[in-house]
Amino acid sequence: MSDTAGDSLADRLVAAHFPRSDGVLRVGGLDLRDLAEAHGTPLFVYDAELLRRAYRDLADAVSGFAVVDYSVKANPAPEVIRVFRDEGAGAEIASGAEFAASWAAGVEPRHILFAGPGKSDFDIEATVAGGIGEIHLENSEEMRRVAEAAGRHGVVQRVAIRINPGPDAQGGAMRMGGKPSPFGFDEEELDAIVDAVEAEPRLHLSGIHLFAGTQGLVAATLLSQWAYGLSLAARVADRIARPLDTIDLGGGLGIPYFSTDTQLDLAAIRDGIPALIARVKSDPRLREARIMLEPGRFLAGPAGLYVARVRAVKVSRGSRFVITDGGMHHHLAASGNLGQVVKRDYPVAVVVDRGGPRSPCAVVGxxxxxxxxxxxxxxxxxxxxxxxIAVLQSGAYGLTASPTGFLSHPRPVELLVDGGAAREIGGALRTD
Known part of the structure; x- marks a missing residue:
């Protein structure tokens, strides 16, 4: 089996994001070979302009309906967070360390929200003390602990209820609701939870958080989930007899990783937005709420490359193996060991394309x-x-989602390319 130049997902992504010059991949106008020589391999490289482009394209598609915040878990480098902050994004975090990283990147605490099913006492204490904008409650024990922390600091903490929605709201490659889950409160018990939060004098119920799935590539499914979220928000507003301040419709917007994946159609999203806007404007329970999306993968993923150098090539019983200095210890997701049941290949490209036929090979670390x-x-x-070689779609869930201590190999450098220059970032993550 062979592949013809120009017709693979990798070829399409290269043409869209990292166009070649004389056969060489370029990032933000810089020769990727030069970056590898200067900074060593393995190497993560992120293009700041691609980060901005993804943010602006999505913000434009949902303009008038929702604002776009950044889910820091996708790539928590403060320099990456700062790019989105400068575009106007708030931050969605999942730990106290991400709160500190977002603050260091210049995101005001009031524009940070905290989700996650197992928040530690330290993280709750630090975020309440730091004036975080909203904490998303995921279980009754957490509700009690947040209320106690608010009491210790003499504040009334703004909170949202994360809802594990019923099956009507499901979609995406990884479903997060509609089944038993550690995430959020089941929709069936929503009224009782709303009443319990309202009874806590140190908590102010400001909103809801709905997250039905991730890696969604079908616009109609996302639009349907968002409409369902509006229905839940209206239901909660009725229960508390006042409009909500915030409606967090989650992230879940996907990017293509595999040959069978399609690109999310932002034009179709844009076409569906007027109906959602009309619904919000016509409902006094919703019209004043800050409606937000908080994607991470969609914003950061396409801007990143993971670059590795070939150490050897061998043939074993008729199969070709390309052995590199990079692997699962830096990029667990690309290895298929971060949530994939059926392991499929991320798009991979050669940095220097000298032409010639292609044939299947295994790329190993x-x-x-x-x-x-x-x-x-x-x-x-x-x-x-x-x-x-370069693994594309590597700007999200790369280094910090990987077992970097496995077998004690050194951590790779991370680079941000911006304005025709590259600089090392993420230094707090490095130990070498």
């Missing part, structure tokens, strides 16, 4: 485990020691 495989049958040309 330096770790002594068969799990360390970045691609299983990806079509690549002939390669030799010293060549460079």
């Amino acid at each position: 330096p770790l002594c485990t068969p799990l360390d495989m970045l691609a299983r049958a990806t079509p690549l040309p002939d390669l030799a020691a010293g060549d460079l």
Whole structure:
């Protein structure tokens, strides 16, 4: 089996985001070979202008209906957070460390919200003390602990109820609701939870949080989920006899990783927005609420590359193996060991395309485990020691979502390319 140049997902992504010059991938106008020589490999490279483009495209598509915040878990480097902050985004966090990173990036605490099913006492204390804008409650024990922390600090803490919605709201590659879940309160018990929060004098119920799924690539499904979220918000507003301040419709917007994936159609999203706007404007329970989306993967994923250098190429029983200095310890998701049941290949491209036929090969890392495989049958040309490969769609859930301490290999450098220059970022994550 071979692949013709120009017709793969990797080729389309390269053409859209990292156009070649003389066969060489470029990031923000810079030669990727030069970056690898200057900073070593393995290497994560993020293009700030692509981050901005993704944010602006989505914000434009949902303009008039929702604002766009950034889900920090996707890539918590403060320099990446700052790019989105400068575009007007708030931050959605999942730990006290992400709260500190967002604050360091210049996001005002009142524009930060905190979600996650197992918040620690330290994290609750730090975020309440730091004036966080909203904490999203996920269980009754957490409700009690947030109320106690608010009492210690003499504040009334703004909170939202995260709702585990029923099956009518489901969609996306990874469903987060409609079944038993550690995330949020089941929709069936919503009235009782609303009453319990309202009874806490140190809590102010300001909103709801709905997250029905992730890696959603179908516009109609997302629009339907958002409409369902509005219905739940209206129901809660009726229960508390006042309008809500915030309606968090979650993230869940996907990007294509595999050959069978389609790009999320933002034009279709834009076409569906007027009906949602009309619904909000016609309902006094909703019209004053700050409605937000908080994607991470959609904003950060396409802007990143994971670059590795070939150490050896071998053939074993008829199969070609390209052995690199990068692997699952830096990019667990690309190895298929971060939530994939059926392991499929992320888009992979050669950094220097010299032409010639492509044939399937396995791209593996330096770790002594068969799990360390970045691609299983990806079509690549002939390669030799010293060549460079790049895993695309690597700006989200890369380094910090990976077992970086496994086998004690050094951590890779992260670079942000902006304005024709590259600088190292994420230094707090490095130990080498």
